[in-house]
Amino acid sequence: MHSASLIGRTSPPDLHEEFVRVLERAVSELDITCDSPEEPAKSRLNYWYFQASRRQTTAKRSAPIFPDDHEHVVKSWSATQSARVDTATPTMFEVASRTSFLNNGRAQLRRGTGRRGVRATTAERHRLPSRRPDGPGKRKRESVSVLASPKRRCLQQFSPAVVGDYCNVRQCTAEPLVQANFLKGSPHRKHPGVTNLKTVCLPEPLQQAALSVLRGAEVKDLTERAQKLTNFLWSRKRAEESSQLREKALLLERKYLDKERDSQNDVGDRELEARIKKNVLSELRRTTYHRTVLRYDEELGLLYMAARLAGGYAAVIRALNEIKKRDPLFVPSSLLDFGSGLGSGAWASHSLWGDCLKEYVCVDSSGDMNTLAEQLLGGGEEMDNPVIKHVYFRQFLPVSPKVQYDLVLAAFSLSEIATLNERLNAIYTLWRKTNSYLVLVENGTKDGHQILMEARNALLKGEEEVIHDMRRPAVFAPCTHELLCPKLIKQSVVPCNFIQFYYSLPLSRSQERQQEKFSYLIISRSQEEKTQQNEGFDMGRLTAQVRRRPRHVQCQLCCSDGELKQVAVTARHHGKDMYRCARNSDWGDLLPMFHEDDDDTKINDNL
Structure with a gap:
């Protein structure tokens, strides 16, 4: 021919x-x-x-x-x-x-x-x-x-x-079958880096029980007040530390002292000192954020149920799903939920691992919240026949440091603790009780992200006074490294947060599809080296919305070297498999990064 x-x-x-x-x-x-x-x-x-x-x-x-x-x-x-x-x-x-x-x-x-x-x-x-x-x-x-x-x-x-x-x-792929190293036989839309969930719905027994409790309580203006509570919890900030207040007071004192000297007023030292002190205190009261302490009684607990039950459940199950997806051999038998509230952590854990969990210990300082959580487990009534067995409610943590749980969870709890020292003490206590994984979830605000980074840095430094378990902590998710967070270093306007879509409680006739923006941190007990070893590539976390464009995909990745990188993935330069994986990924998923020193923005050509 x-x-x-x-x-x-x-x-x-x-x-x-x-x-x-x-x-x-x-x-x-x-x-x-x-x-x-x-x-x-x-x-x-x-x-x-x-x-x-x-x-x-x-x-x-x-x-x-x-x-x-x-x-x-x-x-x-x-x-x-x-x-x-x-x-x-x-x-x-x-x-x-x-x-x-x-x-x-x-x-x-x-x-x-x-x-x-x-x-x-x-x-x-x-x-x-x-x-x-x-x-x-x-x-x-x-x-x-x-x-x-x-x-x-x-x-x-x-x-x-x-x-x-x-x-x-330019050859796009050296060998067509190298993709098996990463895909492991899975289709591109379900590659191992996909950890996102579709729109989350509350379990049917939980939803029916919540509606039964709310209708029986007959709270006035429930929908409007629940929305106000949601806005208040989202805009809530941390209380300023005493050291920060002292620094601000010293700066204000120097400012007012220089102003008095420039004015050249003939006043005595005591009068000058009293005037400056008055001005400093007035300015501190005006500029300092005054944090309101919430007391969760029965009425506030009902409002919290209408406002945050579905969103909190969606964030917790999204964080726990990453453990189930990336570590399928892990099957917990015990759970400790610190700041359990309405029991969302127990419901989410039961949805993922079912009857494998033999013990649920829910700790919350509010007795009224524990009572509401028990009603939800019993279908809106007393706990004669609970949906989830072996759930125990406490108002204080177990005293013995030798008692450990396979899975320890603290969702939206650390932000309720006023000072940094109290938060660090709580984090060290939770880590001592962790046998496998410690999961922390907070609002996706800058304050929520900074609280999680404080906990991460404290655990990685290992500054505990008494160590009962010699296994060192390792960051499991969402960070792909143990260096300083690049978003904190660059003082980014947008914190490291993620989104999860969910259906809210049908308080009216129709359910609304909403999104929960949250930050999370998962720390694992590493046995020598439990980190995932990949030949030829590391994993990068998608930290922003994936922008799908004709013939290319724009991704923002937090890489294993601690850098944030903007990458344009194309089929020509990165291979068809990499392009399809990037196109089927979303905010919060993992993507493989190619080991190459001379080009930091290139993603793995061979999956």
């Missing part, structure tokens, strides 16, 4: 000669066996597709034919009515021969002529791969993209040393 009949219609005459020369050189250097093929029998398809324009082509030198590829060409030539192309491992002559066939076939269909000169039917039009953008016709478009530029695709079959003087060819 002459190469002129293969690609003569799609390449200039001078290009054909150069192409044949490169192929002959490749055959001689690689010592590949090549034979002269037999001329295949011509059929009416030659006239219909290849010679439809009735232009005569001049005879050209035959390109060397390789036996294995020639066998594929013969098979495809005998079944040329099929316009579907096998994209698994296309040979270079399959690419060249079918390119001419598809291009002429499309031209015939666009002109409205098909077999025997009749107008093409709808079925004939759909036989050819479409040129639609990524979407429902994604697979078909990929088949056509393999046929694009047959000269470059054919040259990629040889080593760069052979074709280096001909053109600069």
